[in-house]
Amino acid sequence: EICGYLFRPDRSLNPAGVYEIKSGKLGGDVAPASNDELNKWLEDHPTHGGSAQDPITRLKKELRSLLKPKKDGNKVAVEPVETTRLEFKESFHKNSFALYARTILGFSNNSGGFIIFGIKDDKEVVGLQNNRFKEFDQKDFSQILKDISSPTARWTSFQISLLGKTVGVFFSEEALQKPIITLRNKDPIKGDSIYFRYEGETSLIKSGDLLS
Numbered sequence: 001e002i003c004g005y006l007f008r009p010d011r012s013l014n015p016a017g018v019y020e021i022k023s024g025k026l027g028g029d030v031a032p033a034s035n036d037e038l039n040k041w042l043e044d045h046p047t048h049g050g051s052a053q054d055p056i057t058r059l060k061k062e063l064r065s066l067l068k069p070k071k072d073g074n075k076v077a078v079e080p081v082e083t084t085r086l087e088f089k090e091s092f093h094k095n096s097f098a099l100y101a102r103t104i105l106g107f108s109n110n111s112g113g114f115i116i117f118g119i120k121d122d123k124e125v126v127g128l129q130n131n132r133f134k135e136f137d138q139k140d141f142s143q144i145l146k147d148i149s150s151p152t153a154r155w156t157s158f159q160i161s162l163l164g165k166t167v168g169v170f171f172s173e174e175a176l177q178k179p180i181i182t183l184r185n186k187d188p189i190k191g192d193s194i195y196f197r198y199e200g201e202t203s204l205i206k207s208g209d210l211l212s
Helices: 002-006 015-023 035-043 056-067 094-109 138-147 207-211
Strands: 070-072 075-077 086-091 113-117 154-161 165-172 195-198 203-206
Touching: 015 086, 035 154, 056 113, 056 154, 056 165, 070 195, 094 138, 094 165, 094 195, 094 203, 138 154, 154 195
Parallel strands: 086 113
Antiparallel strands: 070 075, 113 165, 154 165, 195 203
């Protein structure tokens, strides 16, 4: 398997060479990659990577390129602040579904985007602190979107590791048919309204953006 990933016409590798690397006879002075580095390398592999076939893998690759995670001492931080495509939440709560839905609708009416759970407003990555995200039922959130808006926003969720910190992600696709309009009130959502994602916030759409 290793040979399959690493062999190129200009760089031959056989099982004996792999054994020499494993035993330390060859390349012993080279530090091994971390699991995060290895997983990213595998995802980005030009011939064996899953990016072209797997939408979640493609989204993870896009998200890592947007966040640019880095270590700052014992802490992990991301580079950008919240933008038209990024929203940070320190934790995940089912009783905040309506709030998350408003952001998803705003992303959908703009160019799509990510809500990331486990990142503080100051850009520190704290990761998920419990199993709430892992165990929630996507059908519950999808039902809220169906009940409060038309047409229904397209979204998905997944987890991703950022330098050893696991975060949860809601991703909203850009709507094929715009605008998505809310049907009824559900705090903090107002009915008969159009939400739009601006730089670092989701709010009611402005007239100029609605015309566009």
